[in-house]
Amino acid sequence: xxxxxxxxxxxxxxxxxxxxxxxxxxxxxxxxxxxxxxxxxxxxxxxxxxxxxxxxxxxxxxxxxxxxxxxxxxxxxxxxxxxxxxxxxxxxxxxxxxxxxxxxxxxxxxxxxxxxxxxxxxxxxxxxxxxxxxxxxxxxxxxxxxxxxxxxxxxxxxxxxxxxxxxxxxxxxxxxxxxxxxxxxxxxxxxxxxxxxxxxxxxxxxxxxxxxxxxxxxxxxxxxxxxxxxxxxxxxxxxxxxxxxxxxxxxxxxxxxxxxxxxxxxxxxxxxxxxxxxxxxxxxxxxxxxxxxxxxxxxxxxxxxxxxxxxxxxxxxxxxxxxxxxxxxxxxxxxxxxxxxxxxxxxxxxxxxxxxxxxxxxxxxxxxxxxxxxxxxxxxxxxxxxxxxxxxxxxxxxxxxxxxxxxxxxxxxxxxxxxxxxxxxxxxxxxxxxxx
Amino acid sequence: xxxxxxxxxxxxxxxxxxxxxxxxxxxxxxxxxxxxxxxxxxxxxxxxxxxxxxxxxxx
Numbered sequence: 250x251x252x253x254x255x256x257x258x259x260x261x262x263x264x265x266x267x268x269x270x271x272x273x274x275x276x277x278x279x280x281x282x283x284x285x286x287x288x289x290x291x292x293x294x295x296x297x298x299x300x301x302x303x304x305x306x307x308x309x310x311x312x313x314x315x316x317x318x319x320x321x322x323x324x325x326x327x328x329x330x331x332x333x334x335x336x337x338x339x340x341x342x343x344x345x346x347x348x349x350x351x352x353x354x355x356x357x358x359x360x361x362x363x364x365x366x367x368x369x370x371x372x373x374x375x376x377x378x379x380x381x382x383x384x385x386x387x388x389x390x391x392x393x394x395x396x397x398x399x400x401x402x403x404x405x406x407x408x409x410x411x412x413x414x415x416x417x418x419x420x421x422x423x424x425x426x427x428x429x430x431x432x433x434x435x436x437x438x439x440x441x442x443x444x445x446x447x448x449x450x451x452x453x454x455x456x457x458x459x460x461x462x463x464x465x466x467x468x469x470x471x472x473x474x475x476x477x478x479x480x481x482x483x484x485x486x487x488x489x490x491x492x493x494x495x496x497x498x499x500x501x502x503x504x505x506x507x508x509x510x511x512x513x514x515x516x517x518x519x520x521x522x523x524x525x526x527x528x529x530x531x532x533x534x535x536x537x538x539x540x541x542x543x544x545x546x547x548x549x550x551x552x553x554x555x556x557x558x559x560x561x562x563x564x565x566x567x568x569x570x571x572x573x574x575x576x577x578x579x580x581x582x583x584x585x586x587x588x589x590x591x592x593x594x595x596x597x598x599x600x601x602x603x604x605x606x607x608x609x610x611x612x613x614x615x616x617x618x619x620x621x622x623x624x625x626x627x628x629x630x631x632x633x634x635x636x637x638x639x640x641x642x643x644x645x646x647x648x649x650x651x652x653x654x655x656x657x658x659x660x661x662x663x664x665x666x667x668x669x670x671x672x673x674x675x676x677x678x679x680x681x682x683x684x685x
Numbered sequence: 686x687x688x689x690x691x692x693x694x695x696x697x698x699x700x701x702x703x704x705x706x707x708x709x710x711x712x713x714x715x716x717x718x719x720x721x722x723x724x725x726x727x728x729x730x731x732x733x734x735x736x737x738x739x740x741x742x743x744x
Contacts, residue, residue: 334706334707335706335707337706339706418705422705422714424705450736453740454740459740463741585733585736585737586736586737586740587736618711621714621715621718624718624719624722625701625702625705625718627722628697628698628701628718628721628722628725629698629701629702631694631697631698631722631725631729632694632695632696632697632698632699632701632721632725632728633695633698635691635694635729636691636692636694636695639691640691
């Protein structure tokens with residue numbers, strides 16, 4: 250286990266670096282979009298709680314990432330610890346100092362990586378808010394986010410983007426270009442999505458969600474306008490995220506940003522429309538919430554491969570994501586009894602896994618063996634990140650109970666935890682869905 | 686049962702990592718990676734099943 254400097258140090262011209270910086274500064278729109286979507290898909294009596302939780306997550310994720318996260322993640326070409334196996338060096342964790350010490354925050358690629366990752370880790374942290382809506386305590390949200398931003402996310406991000414062992418699969422084993430994920434289908438979306446699944450398992454369903462026979466009740470979101478507005482914000486942020494990520498982590502030239510933006514839009518469009526058509530066929534009318542989830546799932550699926558897809562392939566990726574998101578949301582609720590109010594698992598975990606796989610199936614990502622590298626990445630997300638995330642959150646739950654007390658659910662998270670509702674001028678009605 | 690499911694997930698991943706790091710032949714590597722993923726899927730199914738059982742007991 251010795252510090253080792255990976256050979257692939259990215260260089261950017263000053264013009265490219267400024268262009269990349271401008272893209273990165275648009276990424277927080279993705280977080281704003283997710284925050285609006287989470288709030289809109291939750292209950293009105295927890296709307297303020299959802300938004301303040303989003304702000305807390307974004308703030309805490311940035312702080313923890315700067316304090317310890319980047320020290321574990323690092324960047325390609327910077328020092329990391331390696332394990333020597335069968336004569337080959339495999340990077341497993343970065344060897345950077347805490348608090349970004351020694352790093353010049355200018356237009357260098359490493360500094361741009363830090364800025365992009367401060368926003369990205371917040372985005373990953375927003376995803377579990379969706380599955381824990383209406384019953385997840387604010388203190389527990391902050392503690393869980395600290396674990397995600399300080400450990401789970403940086404570790405997988407190092408393996409993917411920091412020159413770690415997944416990125417080295419190409420050089421060490423001849424598997425294509427190694428694990429490829431330009432915009433974070435895996436490192437941001439699936440990591441957030443499997444954390445969302447862990448949280449849904451640990452918290453259990455909302456009161457009144459499932460009958461004694463196990464049949465789920467419909468608990469519709471309180472404001473679909475917020476949800477759809479969030480989709481539009483997310484579109485801007487995701488286009489920037491995919492473009493900046495591809496420049497920094499895949500080394501694509503700035504001219505390819507046009508292709509990335511076209512593919513990102515096509516993926517979202519195809520996915521949103523497909524989800525609308527599927528719900529129209531199944532329920533007789535297009536479902537606005539599921540169509541919005543389809544739109545976001547298309548953005549999620551586009552992230553890994555947007556730099557390598559042909560436009561027609563991007564439409565296929567989006568179309569499949571739209572079908573998956575509706576089917577998996579139903580399957581989770583009706584067959585697996587997972588109460589995920591915002592659809593985080595179907596949108597981010599499943600959409601992200603499909604995006605990672607799409608690199609192998611549909612993208613022109615380089616030499617052969619790419620599909621095996623992508624499968625190894627998927628195996629790592631399921632076999633390492635999911636147990637790690639579940640284990641950390643389970644331990645946290647033992648120390649500090651994550652689910653709000655029964656009174657909190659009956660009263661609503663706004664009044665119970667914040668002391669004031671989001672819509673104080675409206676009458677608060679009894680909840681017909683709540684089993685008292 | 687959920688712990689067993691999670692341990693199977695980790696075991697499947699260990700098979701995948703070992704195959705990639707240690708096996709020189711492409712065919713054997715593919716076979717073991719697929720076997721590792723199959724073990725992971727079994728573990729995931731076990732974890733999901735235990736969640737259903739625990740929830741039914743809770744109700």
